[in-house]
Amino acid sequence: MRASSVSYKRHRFPGELIAHAVWLYFRFPLSFRLVEEMLLERGIVVSYETIRRWSLKFGTAYARSLRRKAARPDDIWHLDEVRIVIRDQPHWLWRAVDQDGYVLDEILQPRRNTKAARRLLTRLLKRQGLRPSRMIIDRLKSYGAARRKLGLSIRHLSHKGLNNRAENSHLPLRKRERIMQKFRSPGGCQRFVSVFSAIRNLFVPPASITTALSRHIHRVRALAQWNNATALSA
Structure with a gap:
């Protein structure tokens, strides 16, 4: 997958926090206010409106950077x-x-x-x-x-x-x-x-993955791809 072109310049909060907030909102059934509360529990004060703006600005960029599944002729x-x-x-x-x-x-x-x-x-x-x-x-x-x-x-x-x-x-x-x-x-x-x-x-693991270990490996790899898409890879 290509390195992401996402830029966090001129943002007060670090890219890791922005990407994490956007991930929480889209990955889990949470409202902006609930994401705000979860971050506050960790000592991070950011308004739900800011999280909404992050989701609008960076969500599409993240989705564009994610690798698309290659089509197969037997699909x-x-x-x-x-x-x-x-x-x-x-x-x-x-x-x-x-x-x-x-x-x-x-x-x-x-x-x-x-x-x-x-x-x-x-x-x-x-x-x-x-x-x-x-x-x-x-x-x-x-x-x-x-x-x-x-x-x-x-x-x-x-x-x-x-x-x-x-x-x-x-x-x-x-x-x-x-x-x-x-x-x-x-x-x-x-x-x-x-x-x-x-x-x-x-x-989300495909239906063909049935064991706990395989699901764990799938999610570890997914997190690595997410870090790349959000320009957080080392």
Whole structure:
């Protein structure tokens, strides 16, 4: 992974503290005020508003610096969408995950139609650089229509019960949505989920890791990658 270009110049607090506060907020179901309280317990006086500004400024930079998982030609993409209400207006978060539950991409869109499905597929193909071995979707017909418009010959399976991998990936975000008392704007929601998923991808062990020792090793490596992404490596 490339060394991070994140800079903490002209900030009163050290980079280690800023990165730790941002990590606490995105990694665990905590509010800004709870992060403020946790830091205060350690003798660090910083306001929740400052932590909010750090999350906005550095969260996206950290997510961009994190290494992306290399696509494999035998990958299986699970596609799904979840309804999110923002200021009484329904929106749809379109998400793609692979067979390990790793979030490949997600887009918040105001519609649940063929155009929205096509946009997700187009971004996926461009960013991954490879086509999957097959796609698993729910019974929404927009996916099939979008696939035909793009001329994709990828094998796809459409069955509600097969798409649990994608549906389960929405649960952590739902928990955060309740803690945050819903999202205030579409742009704020998109920024949050982008950082939230990137950090979750890094730290949550894939389903293939089943032993305590393997999970421990995975998290140690994840912390090393996090330090690199946040420009804290020695």
